[in-house]
Amino acid sequence: MMKKAVAVFLLVLALLSSSCERNGGRSRGSEAEGLRVVASLFPLYDFARNVGGEQVRISLLLPPGAESHSFEPKPADIVSLSKADIFIYTNRFMEPWVDDILKGVVNRGLLVVNASEGLSLLKGSAEGGHAPEGVYEQGHERVDPHVWLDFSNAARMVDTILAGFLQKDPAHGDMYRKNAGEYKKKLRALDEKFRDTLAGCRQKVLVSGGHSAFGYLARRYHLEYHAAYGFSPDAEPTPGELAAIAGILKKKGLHTLFYEESTAPRVAETIAGETGATLLKLRAAHNVTREEMERGATFLSLMEENLAHLRIGLQCP
Numbered sequence: 089m090m091k092k093a094v095a096v097f098l099l100v101l102a103l104l105s106s107s108c109e110r111n112g113g114r115s116r117g118s119e120a121e122g123l124r125v126v127a128s129l130f131p132l133y134d135f136a137r138n139v140g141g142e143q144v145r146i147s148l149l150l151p152p153g154a155e156s157h158s159f160e161p162k163p164a165d166i167v168s169l170s171k172a173d174i175f176i177y178t179n180r181f182m183e184p185w186v187d188d189i190l191k192g193v194v195n196r197g198l199l200v201v202n203a204s205e206g207l208s209l210l211k212g213s214a215e216g217g218h219a220p221e222g223v224y225e226q227g228h229e230r231v232d233p234h235v236w237l238d239f240s241n242a243a244r245m246v247d248t249i250l251a252g253f254l255q256k257d258p259a260h261g262d263m264y265r266k267n268a269g270e271y272k273k274k275l276r277a278l279d280e281k282f283r284d285t286l287a288g289c290r291q292k293v294l295v296s297g298g299h300s301a302f303g304y305l306a307r308r309y310h311l312e313y314h315a316a317y318g319f320s321p322d323a324e325p326t327p328g329e330l331a332a333i334a335g336i337l338k339k340k341g342l343h344t345l346f347y348e349e350s351t352a353p354r355v356a357e358t359i360a361g362e363t364g365a366t367l368l369k370l371r372a373a374h375n376v377t378r379e380e381m382e383r384g385a386t387f388l389s390l391m392e393e394n395l396a397h398l399r400i401g402l403q404c405p
Contacts, residue, residue, distance in 0.1 A: 121145060123257050126169055128177040128186075129156055130375045131236040132203055134387040135246050136176055138271040139253060143260050152381050155350050156374035161185055166192040173197065174252050179204035182233035201252040203245040204235050210303050234372060238304035239279040242387075243272045274388060282309055282395055290403035293340050295333060297356025298348040301372040305394075311402075316355050325355055330362075337363045344401035346370045368397045 125146040127133035133148045140146060147168065150159055169175050170193050177183045179202060190200065210232035235241045250268040254261050286309045294306050296315040306313035316333050317325040337345065337359070345365040347356035353367060360367050371390040398404070 123174060123253065124172045125174045125176065126172045128175075128183050131242070131373055131387050132176045132178065132245070132249070135203075135242070135271070136249050139246060139250050139264055139268045141263065141267050143257070143263060144253070148375075150375050152376060152378040154375060156182070159183075159185070161189045165189060169193045169198060170195045173256050174199045174201060176201045176203055176249060176252070178202075178235065179209070179231075179233050181209070181231045199252055199256055201249060203248050204233075204241075205248055207235050207241050207244060209233070209235065210307070232300065232303045234301050234304055236304075236387075237302060237372065238308045239275045239282070239391075240308070241304065243275045246272055246275070278388060278391055279308075282391075285395060285399055285404050286311070286402065288405050289399075291340075291342060291344075292402070293336070293342060294346065294398075294402070295336055295342060295344075296346045296348070296370065297333065297353065297359050297367075298346075298351055301348060302346075302370060316359065330355070330359060334359055334362050337365055344368055346397070346401060348372055350374060366401075368401045370394055370397060 122143045122145055123140065125136050125140065125144050126149050127136050127146060128149045130148060130150070133146060136144065137146050149161070149165055149168070150156055166189060169189065172195070175190075175198055177186050177200070180186060182204075211230060236245060246268050250264055253264045257264075292310070293312040293314070294302060296302060296313075298315065299317055300313075300315035302315070303313060305311075314333060314336050317329055333345075336342070343365055344367075345356055345360050345363070346368050347353040347370070349369055349371050356367055359365065371394050373387060373390045376385045376390070
């Protein structure tokens with residue numbers, strides 16, 4: 089059965105390769121239908137649809153509700169990329185599977201956009217045991233991939249996506265530039281709102297019972313940040329790590345423990361049970377549920393939700 093499935097998949101790839109070659113690397117009809125764009129994660133999907141508007145047909149590679157770190161691309165995802173004009177991903181630390189999936193893509197005209205290109209990523213020493221707060225390990229490098237949670241980074245990612253659109257579709261360049269400019273104004277307004285709100289908080293310590301996803305947000309708004317464990321949301325924190333987080337909450341007199349939206353808050357619930365802390369959700373925004381997608385959730389709306397919860401948890405006026 090497996091050999092038959094592989095044979096069918098290879099046949100599909102061969103047909104797609106032939107079609108792409110006949111159409112100069114672009115899928116048939118894409119000139120009339122606008123750019124076909126595939127984005128790996130929800131923030132990139134939302135940035136791209138704001139820049140592209142009605143001129144772009146954009147799809148999200150990550151299935152709604154799926155956990156981004158454990159995502160494994162399927163043959164259908166390779167087929168999707170083989171029909172696309174542009175593929176946008178965050179960086180090789182966030183999506184370590186990118187190189188593997190691109191090896192199977194038979195589309196000479198596919199433009200691959202690394203949305204983190206040119207950004208300074210949070211890094212730490214590769215020596216020692218667990219990664220420092222907000223830093224992640226990939227091989228011998230420790231890098232935090234969640235760059236979009238610094239909204240100044242998000243604005244530069246919009247510019248990188250815009251450059252890709254201009255390269256592939258210069259005829260609609262004025263529209264793309266206008267859309268990008270308007271969206272970056274919204275990001276700047278959101279950044280100012282976060283800065284003004286969090287500047288007056290009684291507490292300046294952000295403690296998470298999940299993996300370290302909020303290092304950029306904490307750095308941007310001058311918050312002390314602690315997380316229960318490092319890179320993988322599937323990892324099991326040690327008893328010592330759990331005790332350390334509980335100790336920080338007690339020592340600093342904190343009554344709120346944050347948890348992430350995409351993982352079961354079992355660890356956070358354990359810590360909260362030991363300390364009496366109240367749990368509040370923070371959105372790293374890797375992905376949204378199908379229901380949220382249907383309701384029209386946006387990156388901006390998820391971040392507004394974050395600010396509301398931070399305002400409560402950090403005791404802001």
